[in-house]
Amino acid sequence: MSHLQIAKTLKHVRAFLPGALSLNLHQAETNIVKTRLDQLFDHAVxxxxNTRSRLLVDSYSKLKPSASVQEMDNVSQVAVTIEMLQAFLLIVDDIMDDSKLRRGKECWYRVPGIGMNAINDGLLLDCSIDLVIRDAIPTHPNLHQIIAAIYEAKRKTTIGQLLDGQTAGGGNISWARYKQLVEHKTSHYTFYCPLQMAMLMGDVVGGLREIKTIAYDLGYLFQAKDDYLDCFVDEGLTGKTSTDIAEGKCSWIGCSTLDKLKGEPKLKKVFEECYGKNDSKSVDICRTLIGDLKIDNQFHEFEKMMVKKLSNDIDNFSVNELKPILHDCLEQIVKPKGVDLAKEKRKIAANM
Structure with missing residues (x-):
């Protein structure tokens, strides 16, 4: 249900923004803005x-089950600003990475006639966020906190992107760096921000400190699981190209491997020299070491520990209405859709 709500609201915002951004323009210039925004929304937004916006809407509906249709429309309008932020971040990320495709289409900057103007288009989305929120909830008692929450998420994600870009290769990764990367690139933006905004929208602020701890742990497990899938699960099932080893990512797999190689200086040196080299021989050497060290088994033990801790923390969370949402988040991390993990475990065992 929330997916349909978000899709409908995105179309509403697509229609609202040209007028809101063109108040001081003549008709010809207004038409230019509208044409560009329509193209931008259709292609990149x-x-x-809509994972984050749906989490916000679903969380609010649990907090306020008797909310009116108008209240749910307002919440959805606030929620889609996260999708606008996401589109902005992806536009810039694709340019930085020289990416070709996004969601099965040409990246926005590669569309004929767009080029580096894509940067300004991303900024157009970013500077529209507060307009959309103020239009939806102009008199909400937590208006300024809600706007501050999404901009805090943007700041933290940008810092995470900076750290990620400066961290590559076996000699540059560590658990300390990994934890900071996950907090800034994943946990805050993907889990805490939607939950925080839902609670602020519902004026339920008593459990914000608790939810932050739970959200950050969910994000940590989510990222670790993503790192595991990148290394051990077939690309055809995940829908993503396995690149972490070749790119020398500071990942859960990389950190765990270096940890286990502390007592093996020669092998550690080999791993550090090969990790982050984009050639099949180096990648194969790293994969062999990772397999020999049984890093997959170590991940499964870590996952069990995290699931137990998170389940306990969620059960003890003071805001009872959000417990089903949080347990569902945990379930989706442990059992991602479209991936038969039992089958993959058997395949890994056969190849080791």
Missing amino acids: LGGK
């Missing part, structure tokens, strides 16, 4: 999974 619509069509995503």
Whole structure:
């Protein structure tokens, strides 16, 4: 249900923004803005999974089950600003990475006639966020905190992107760096921000400190699981190209491997020299070491420990209405859709 709500609201915001951004323009210039925004929304904003915005809407509906249709529309309008932020971040990320495709289409900057103007288009989305929120909830008692929450998420994600870009290769990764990367690139933006905004929208602020701890742990497990899938699960099932080893990512797998190689200086040196080299021989050497060290088994033990801790923390969370949402988040991390993990475990065992 929330997916349909978000899709409908994105179309509403797509229609609202040209007028809001063109108040001081003549008709010809207004038409230019509208044409560009329509193209931008259709290509780069619509069509995503809307995971974060759906988490916000679903959380609010649990907090306020008797909310009116108008209240839910207002919450959805606030929620889609996260999708606008996501589109902005992806546009810039694709340029930085020289990416070709996004969601099965040409990256926005590669569309004929767009080029580096894509940077300004991303800024157009970013500077529209507060307009959309103020239009939806102009008199909400937590208006300024809600706007501050999404901009805090942007700041933290930008710092995470900076750290990620400066961290590559076996000699540059560590658990300390990994934890900071996950907090800034994943945990805060993907889990805490939607939950925080839902609670602020519902004026339920008593459990914000608790939810932050739970959200950050969910994000940590989510990222670790993503790192595991990148290394051990077939690309055809995940829908993503396995690149962490070749790119020398500061990942859960990389950190765990270096940890286990502390007592093996020669092998550690080999791993550090090969990790981050984009050639099949180096990647194969790293994969062999990772397999020999049984890093997959270590991950499964870590996952069990985290699931137990998170389950306990969620059960003891003071805001009872959000417990089902949080347990569902945990379930989706442990058992990602479209991936038969039992089958993959058997395949890994056969190849080791």
